[in-house]
Amino acid sequence: xxxxxxxxxxxxxxxxxxxxxxxxxxxxxxxxxxxxxxxxxxxxxxxxxxxxxxxxxxxxxxxxxxxxxxxxxxxxxxxxxxxxxxxxxxxxxxxxxxxxxxxxxxxxxxxxxxxxxxxxxxxxxxxxxxxxxxxxxxxxxxxxxxxxxxxxxxxxxxxxxxxxxxxxxxxxxxxxxxxxxxxxxxxxxxxxxxxxxxxxxxxxxxxxxxxxxxxxxxxxxxxxxxxxxxxxxxxxxxxxxxxxxxxxxxxxxxxxxxxxxxxxxxxxxxxxxxxxxxxxxxxxxxxxxxxxxxxxxxxxxxxxxxxxxxxxxxxxxxxxxxxxxxxxxxxxxxxxxxxxxxxxxxxxxxxxxxxxxxxxxxxxxxxxxxxxxxxxxxxxxxxxxxxxxxxxxxxxxxxxxxxxxxxxxxxxxxxxxxxxxxxxxxxxxxxxxxxxxxxxxxxxxxxxxxxxxxxxxxxxxxxxxxxxxxxxxxxxx
Amino acid sequence: xxxxxxxxxxxxxxxxxxxxxxxxxxxxxxxxxxxxxxxxxxxxxxxxxxxxxxxxxxxxxxxxxxxxxxxxxxxxxxxxxxxxxxxxxxxxxxxxxxxxxxxxxxxxxxxxxxxxxxxxxxxxxxxxxxxxxxxxxxxxxxxxxxxxxxxxxxxxxxxxxxxxxxxxxxxxxxxxxxxxxxxxxxxxxxxxxxxxxxxxxxxxxxxxxxxxxxxxxxxxxxxxxxxxxxxxxxxxxxxxxxxxxxxxx
Numbered sequence: 001x002x003x004x005x006x007x008x009x010x011x012x013x014x015x016x017x018x019x020x021x022x023x024x025x026x027x028x029x030x031x032x033x034x035x036x037x038x039x040x041x042x043x044x045x046x047x048x049x050x051x052x053x054x055x056x057x058x059x060x061x062x063x064x065x066x067x068x069x070x071x072x073x074x075x076x077x078x079x080x081x082x083x084x085x086x087x088x089x090x091x092x093x094x095x096x097x098x099x100x101x102x103x104x105x106x107x108x109x110x111x112x113x114x115x116x117x118x119x120x121x122x123x124x125x126x127x128x129x130x131x132x133x134x135x136x137x138x139x140x141x142x143x144x145x146x147x148x149x150x151x152x153x154x155x156x157x158x159x160x161x162x163x164x165x166x167x168x169x170x171x172x173x174x175x176x177x178x179x180x181x182x183x184x185x186x187x188x189x190x191x192x193x194x195x196x197x198x199x200x201x202x203x204x205x206x207x208x209x210x211x212x213x214x215x216x217x218x219x220x221x222x223x224x225x226x227x228x229x230x231x232x233x234x235x236x237x238x239x240x241x242x243x244x245x246x247x248x249x250x251x252x253x254x255x256x257x258x259x260x261x262x263x264x265x266x267x268x269x270x271x272x273x274x275x276x277x278x279x280x281x282x283x284x285x286x287x288x289x290x291x292x293x294x295x296x297x298x299x300x301x302x303x304x305x306x307x308x309x310x311x312x313x314x315x316x317x318x319x320x321x322x323x324x325x326x327x328x329x330x331x332x333x334x335x336x337x338x339x340x341x342x343x344x345x346x347x348x349x350x351x352x353x354x355x356x357x358x359x360x361x362x363x364x365x366x367x368x369x370x371x372x373x374x375x376x377x378x379x380x381x382x383x384x385x386x387x388x389x390x391x392x393x394x395x396x397x398x399x400x401x402x403x404x405x406x407x408x409x410x411x412x413x414x415x416x417x418x419x420x421x422x423x424x425x426x427x428x429x430x431x432x433x434x435x436x437x438x439x440x441x442x443x444x445x446x447x448x449x450x451x452x453x454x455x456x457x458x459x460x461x462x463x464x465x466x467x468x469x470x471x472x473x474x475x476x477x
Numbered sequence: 478x479x480x481x482x483x484x485x486x487x488x489x490x491x492x493x494x495x496x497x498x499x500x501x502x503x504x505x506x507x508x509x510x511x512x513x514x515x516x517x518x519x520x521x522x523x524x525x526x527x528x529x530x531x532x533x534x535x536x537x538x539x540x541x542x543x544x545x546x547x548x549x550x551x552x553x554x555x556x557x558x559x560x561x562x563x564x565x566x567x568x569x570x571x572x573x574x575x576x577x578x579x580x581x582x583x584x585x586x587x588x589x590x591x592x593x594x595x596x597x598x599x600x601x602x603x604x605x606x607x608x609x610x611x612x613x614x615x616x617x618x619x620x621x622x623x624x625x626x627x628x629x630x631x632x633x634x635x636x637x638x639x640x641x642x643x644x645x646x647x648x649x650x651x652x653x654x655x656x657x658x659x660x661x662x663x664x665x666x667x668x669x670x671x672x673x674x675x676x677x678x679x680x681x682x683x684x685x686x687x688x689x690x691x692x693x694x695x696x697x698x699x700x701x702x703x704x705x706x707x708x709x710x711x712x713x714x715x716x717x718x719x720x721x722x723x724x725x726x
Binding site (some may be wrong): 423425426428429430431432433434435436437439443444446447448449450451 | 525526527548549550553554558559561564565566567568569570574575576578579582583586618635639
């Protein structure tokens with residue numbers, strides 16, 4: 001199939017940068033830099049102490065090497081840890097935004113006012129490290145929902161941040177979590193009060209903008225008793241020649257009978273066809289089902305980044321708590337992904353479901369790594385895992401590393417795994433019905449990933465389907 | 478409609494079709510019979526454009542154009558339909574979405590406006606009745622978990638939806654019980670018209686009791702070695718393929 005190579009050559013569609021003057025501190029990392037970040041952000045003493053403690057921990061840690069990925073380790077002294085747009089607008093109306101930023105948003109297809117009117121989505125747009133636009137705040141405010149940048153939350157809701165920050169992902173959790181704790185500059189914060197069902201999908205679009213600036217977002221979502229929230233996170237990054245590090249930490253906390261649905265469409269710049277450039281995505285995402293019948297559901301569609309290292313996990317502490325992980329991970333060209341989940345069962349009758357669909361194309365490597373851990377206290381815990389891999393070429397790799405630890409004999413754990421190669425018979429069948437090859441592949445792959453795509457909110461599902469098709473155009477061989 | 482001249486084709490260097498000639502005129506139904514390994518399914522695959530077969534010689538004219546120069550999807554859009562011997566399953570893709578995309582491409586190719594959702598549903602209802610396909614199947618994933626009979630009925634349903642000018646049925650009778658056979662044949666017969674032609678590939682005479690052909694050909698070692706009226710099929714059934722082998726030898 002010759003047309004394959006031709007279309008595989010498709011360049012990253014969102015490769016553009018915005019020219020906005022940045023307030024950027026020189027590259028390098030030491031205690032002074034951390035003090036400077038904290039000072040620039042006008043942070044309380046407790047947070048500075050917290051950051052410095054994290055920095056000490058990080059200095060004594062080694063970068064992990066167990067993942068099934070290969071890359072040149074970042075030079076942490078070559079990264080600038082703070083960049084804020086110079087004109088930091090106070091936003092009452094979206095028209096007050098810097099026109100350059102508006103243009104960027106338009107290219108991303110998320111014209112804010114459009115979204116505001118048509119979709120009923122509140123968008124918290126993170127450009128570099130400082131969020132510049134938050135909409136729908138008033139409407140959410142009426143319900144007592146707090147949805148803002150974490151910097152704002154630190155200023156205005158310090159006690160909530162102090163209470164929960166680092167409780168799910170401790171500073172010492174891992175190398176990148178420690179680094180993030182020391183240097184995070186912004187991210188999102190969300191609090192849903194008792195008994196409130198958030199009436200709209202909360203959405204954050206992330207974007208790396210400043211060349212050579214690592215991004216260390218910190219996201220904290222707290223769903224108080226009997227509340228519900230659906231949170232969407234989507235990413236596209238502009239094209240860059242050097243590798244960019246992205247080491248975020250996301251913490252979710254669901255109290256008694258609360259439910260958090262967290263959906264991600266991740267499309268960071270994956271590098272070019274030769275594997276040059278691209279984002280390193282080393283993220284720690286974890287949710288704590290703290291209360292009785294609490295529920296946390298992760299859904300992710302991963303198509304981007306040069307190297308991905310990501311395991312959205314659930315700690316099922318509450319009795320009858322539920323954890324879910326639905327994932328589609330696509331790798332093409334020279335991309336490497338090592339992704340999966342951890343389900344830590346502590347509460348009685350806690351249940352978890354893992355559905356992972358890997359798609360490998362080009363010369364890429366795609367690994368599923370998952371841990372199901374049933375602790376002695378987790379009477380009658382249940383897990384069902386299904387890990388499927390779809391290979392598009394003969395040169396790519398799919399790997400599965402399931403870890404199962406059962407310490408309670410009443411637990412039931414099921415694991416199913418399949419690996420298949422995309423069928424030339426399937427493609428030919430589609431061609432014979434008049435579809436072209438691109439349509440055929442898009443249809444077959446979307447069908448394969450349907451179980452996961454169905455879990456996404458409507459607006460995201462459509463976007464995700466397009467993304468899958470774009471990522472895999474002409475990739476069969 | 479279609480004229481095949483001196484067609485030679487091979488797979489993995491092995492010649493399967495060895496100079497095949499066949500002319501199908503509008504409205505005609507041709508049956509192609511032959512023993513296992515005679516090249517029946519190869520013929521269907523080559524006409525539909527499977528790329529693992531290499532055409533080494535000969536030509537195929539389809540509605541005045543060179544069929545072999547077209548990509549498989551263009552052949553389909555130009556009106557060539559293949560009912561597969563083994564229809565493939567496409568998990569997660571609903572029959573409806575699949576057909577909607579296919580019908581859309583056909584109409585675009587013919588310069589017609591796309592069907593509205595309402596028109597499309599009406600068409601589905603009309604055509605699925607032809608093969609007594611119940612509404613449930615239309616909403617399931619393409620062929621996934623279908624029985625053998627359901628898959629074949631689904632092929633004929635798709636054919637009815639796409640309204641080809643030339644339909645090739647590749648052993649559509651294989652694996653069918655007598656009721657399913659009757660239903661499939663009914664569907665095909667309902668589509669017979671002066672503008673539409675059929676090439677019915679089969680191993681057994683049985684199907685031809687239901688779909689009565691205008692011409693019967695016997696394919697053997699990659700060539701058509703005998704052509705006759707519908708009675709030829711009965712004679713074959715009675716005497717067996719050894720009779721042909723002896724005649725040719």
